[in-house]
Amino acid sequence: MHHAQSIARLITELGKLPGVGPKTAQRLTYHLLNSPRENSLALSKAIREAVDKVTYCSVCSNFTDIDPCFICRDEKRDKSIICVVEEPGDIVAIEKTREYKGHYHVLQGIISPIDGIGPEQLKVKELLARITHQPKDNLEVIIALGSSVEGEATSMYLAKILRPLGIKVTRIAHGLPVGGALEYADEVTLAKAFEGRIELF
Incomplete structure (x- = not known):
């Protein structure tokens, strides 16, 4: 193993994103780890908030955090x-x-x-x-x-x-x-x- 387990896991997860290969995933991981802690945590919080709050509009099926979406309203x-x-x-x-x-x-x-x-x-x-x-x-x-x-x-x-x-x-x-x-x-x-x-x- 070339990385600590938690680093390897982050690289693996980032590598699942479209257009992100192993090298890019590794670069992103190192960037996040070298960034100020609050920046990386803000990204983590934004991802969790989007996953928890964003759903599909009941009218048009667009992404929205308020149903119906702003366009349908x-x-x-x-x-x-x-x-x-x-x-x-x-x-x-x-x-x-x-x-x-x-x-x-x-x-x-x-x-x-x-x-x-x-x-x-x-x-x-x-x-x-x-x-x-x-x-x-x-x-x-x-x-x-x-x-x-x-x-x-x-x-x-x-x-x-x-x-x-x-x-x-x-x-x-x-x-x-x-x-x-x-x-x-x-x-x-x-x-x-x-x-x-x-x-x-």
Whole structure:
């Protein structure tokens, strides 16, 4: 063993984070141990507080520490538009554009048969329930999923089940790179993608 047990454990836990390899985990561990004690404890407290308090919004499935989330509670937002995204991080990316003023619905994933993820594992039933309780006249559902094979398949599936309900179903234009994740797109690209959205048939 090259490290004390407690250090090795911290390296192992940090190494479980996405994009963090063994060397990065070790560097982060050493940084935390060399930092002032109060800084490291503040990080530990912030993690525990987030884990204890953050849950999913009962309306849109976004992360929140107050239910419903601040977006769903905002009376100024347009209730006639629901933007469907894959994960909470996508909402942050879209909000940075300051162009979109509607509501959201987080699927908590995309259809991926190879990973055993079908529509049943996603928040599709919840989306349908929301739509059922809203006036259909001016309702628009914007599908804002990435352009990967799985994202495309999920978009087509959603369009297929939403169109018969008599609502407008559009998807954002793909000025986004094929296979690219929404959360990594810059604000201008995302804003243009919303402007150029097309109706799904």
